Amino acid sequence: MVVSHFLKWIHTARVSERAAAASALARAYINAELPFEDRCAAEAALTLLLDDASSKVRLAIAEALSTSHHAPLQIISALASDQPEVASLVLARSPMLTDADLIDRVAGGQKAIQKLIADRPRVSMKVAAAIAEIGEPEACATLLANNGADIASLSFRRIAERHGHLPSVREALISDARLPADCRHMLLIKLGETLKGSPLVLALMGRARTERVMRDACVKASMTLIEGTRQEEHAALIEHLRLRGDLTASFIIRTIAHGKVDFFGSALVALSQQSEQRVRALLAGGHDVALQALLRSAGLAAATHAIILRALKIWREVANGKRLAGVQEVSWLMLKELGGQSAEGDLAGLVKSIHLEALRENARGHALAIAAA
Numbered sequence: 317m318v319v320s321h322f323l324k325w326i327h328t329a330r331v332s333e334r335a336a337a338a339s340a341l342a343r344a345y346i347n348a349e350l351p352f353e354d355r356c357a358a359e360a361a362l363t364l365l366l367d368d369a370s371s372k373v374r375l376a377i378a379e380a381l382s383t384s385h386h387a388p389l390q391i392i393s394a395l396a397s398d399q400p401e402v403a404s405l406v407l408a409r410s411p412m413l414t415d416a417d418l419i420d421r422v423a424g425g426q427k428a429i430q431k432l433i434a435d436r437p438r439v440s441m442k443v444a445a446a447i448a449e450i451g452e453p454e455a456c457a458t459l460l461a462n463n464g465a466d467i468a469s470l471s472f473r474r475i476a477e478r479h480g481h482l483p484s485v486r487e488a489l490i491s492d493a494r495l496p497a498d499c500r501h502m503l504l505i506k507l508g509e510t511l512k513g514s515p516l517v518l519a520l521m522g523r524a525r526t527e528r529v530m531r532d533a534c535v536k537a538s539m540t541l542i543e544g545t546r547q548e549e550h551a552a553l554i555e556h557l558r559l560r561g562d563l564t565a566s567f568i569i570r571t572i573a574h575g576k577v578d579f580f581g582s583a584l585v586a587l588s589q590q591s592e593q594r595v596r597a598l599l600a601g602g603h604d605v606a607l608q609a610l611l612r613s614a615g616l617a618a619a620t621h622a623i624i625l626r627a628l629k630i631w632r633e634v635a636n637g638k639r640l641a642g643v644q645e646v647s648w649l650m651l652k653e654l655g656g657q658s659a660e661g662d663l664a665g666l667v668k669s670i671h672l673e674a675l676r677e678n679a680r681g682h683a684l685a686i687a688a689a
Contacts, residue, residue, distance in 0.1 A: 322337065322341065322361060325337075326365070326368075331370045331372055331373065332372075334365075334368060334370065334373045335370070335372045335373045335375070335376040336376070338362070338365050338368075338373050338374075338376045338377050338380075339376040339377070339379065339380050341358055341361060341362060341365075342362060342376070342377050342380035342381050342387075343380045344358065345358045345359065345362065345381075345386075345387075345388075346380070346381065346384040346386050346387060359388050359391075362377060362388065362391055363388070363390065363391060365377060366391065366394050366395070371398070371399055371401060371402055374395065374398055374402045375401060375402050375405070377391070377395065378395045378398075378402050378403075378405040378406050379405060381395070381406075381410070382395075382405045382406050382408075382409040382410050383409050383410070383411070384410075384411075384412075385411050385412070387410070387412055389412055392406055392410050392412040392413065393417070396410070396413060396417070396421070400428060400429075403429070404428075404432055407421065407429060407432045407433055407436075408432045408433075408435065408436060409436070409437070415440050415442045415443050418433050418436075418443045418446075419442065419443060419446045421433060422443065422446045422447055422450065422451060422455075423446065423450060425450070425452075427452045427454055427455065430447060430451050430452055430454075430455035431452075431454055431455045431458045433447070433455075434447050434451065434455045434456070434458040434459035434462060434465070435458050435459075435461075435462055436462075436464070437464050438464045438465075438466075439459065439462060439464060439465035439466065440466055441466045441467070441468050441471075444459060444465050444466060444467045444468065444471050445468060445470070445471045445474075447459050447471075448467070448470075448471035448472075448474040448475045448478075449471075449474055453479045453482050453484065453485050454484075456475045456478075456479055456485055456488075457484050457485050457488045459475075460475070460485075460488040460489060460492050461488060467494060469496045469499075469552070472489070472492075472494070472495055472496055472499045473496070473498070473499055473502070475489065476489055476499045476502050476503055476506075477502070480502060480503050480506045481506050486503055486506070486507065489503055490503060496549060496552055496553075497541060497542075497544075497545040497546075497549040497550075497552065497553040498549075498552045498553045498555070498556035498557075500541055501538060501541055501553060501556060501557065502556065504534055504537045504538065504541065505534060505560070535567070535570065536673070538557075538562075538567075539570060539571070539574050539576070541553075542571065542576050542579045543576070545579070547578055547582070550578070550579055550582035550583075551582060551585075551586065554579075554582055554583055554586045555586070558586065563583065563586075563587075565615075565616055565617065565620060566666050568580065568583055568616065569620060569623065569624065569663075569666060569667070569670075570666075570670060571583065572624055572627045572628060572631070573627055573643060573646055573647050573650060573667070573670045574643050574670075575631050575634070575642075575643065575646070577599060577628070577631050577635075580599075581595050581596055581599050583614075584599075584610060584611075584614045587613075587614035587615055588610060588613040588614040589613075590610065590613065595610065598610055599628065600632070601632075604625055607621075607625060607628070608621050608625070611624060619663055620663065622653045622654075623650040623651075623653045623654065623663070623667060626649055626650055626653050627646050627649075627650050630645070630646050630649060631646070642674070642678070643670070643674040643677075644671065644674040644675055644678055647667060647670045647671035647674055648671055650667050650670075650671075651664065651667045651668060651671055654667060
């Protein structure tokens with residue numbers, strides 16, 4: 317009877333009155349223990365109100381039903397397709413919308429709708445994958461800022477591949493602790509490529525010097541990245557480096573010179589196709605002959621073996637507490653294996669550059685310590 321009177325009354329009521337009544341009816345539907353017949357009548361009345369000429373009425377219904385687990389599905393679906401002011405409440409909040417519903421709306425390509433879905437209190441891995449694959453940059457940045465979003469490693473990679481060149485997305489990716497190490501390396505490379513193509517940088521440094529400086533900077537950043545990478549992520553990072561052509565002998569020599577023994581071991585596992593257990597055992601206490609066989613199976617030239625073994629032995633002593641040493645001393649002893657400062661050739665040049673970088677870094681740290689004292 318109440319609903320019957322309501323349906324007659326709305327034809328003459330003002331917009332503000334209809335909106336208030338619609339809100340009350342929607343709240344009664346989800347909050348009150350209505351008899352079955354009254355519940356059916358209320359649902360019918362709310363469905364009829366979806367045709368109201370004023371968006372304020374539909375907005376009132378959306379506000380009342382948007383967070384409910386018991387709202388009528390057909391009403392939620394209709395409100396989600398309404399004009400943006402109305403639809404935004406439902407798209408941003410409603411638990412009634414399935415992953416398929418949300419993915420369909422992400423696929424619609426409207427930036428505002430994608431951002432609303434990306435900012436929902438909970439975003440499933442499927443929906444996050446859809447946003448990562450087809451979402452606009454703003455939606456991807458919103459998704460990354462959402463702690464309630466379940467984002468797969470593959471989705472991080474797709475966002476980095478599609479939008480990693482954009483500062484806003486790149487910053488959101490880098491600041492996310494969930495970002496896999498290989499994605500961080502990808503972003504380092506994208507940043508280097510962006511700077512390398514900057515007209516200002518090219519004008520100041522010239523193309524050849526710019527490329528050399530950016531390449532060196534990316535290598536140094538990669539060393540820092542390895543330091544903060546969990547061992548379980550090493551395989552993914554190594555595969556990424558291998559596919560890019562960056563897993564070179566010089567890069568591997570840098571890792572052992574810098575004491576990244578765990579990463580060095582993971583690289584040998586990938587390159588030699590030997591078991592991780594065997595590789596780890598050889599690095600921890602294997603004899604030179606067995607280690608040289610391992611290095612050969614990893615594709616490392618015989619000329620590199622002596623300096624790698626020298627570095628490995630020093631880092632073993634450091635790990636066992638028998639010695640204090642850093643990159644500066646290790647790189648110097650590696651250089652001595654090649655004949656010292658007078659040594660020539662690409663390999664000697666590489667080790668010299670590692671040693672000089674370590675000297676500069678230590679001097680810089682010493683100067684900063686004196687200034688801070």
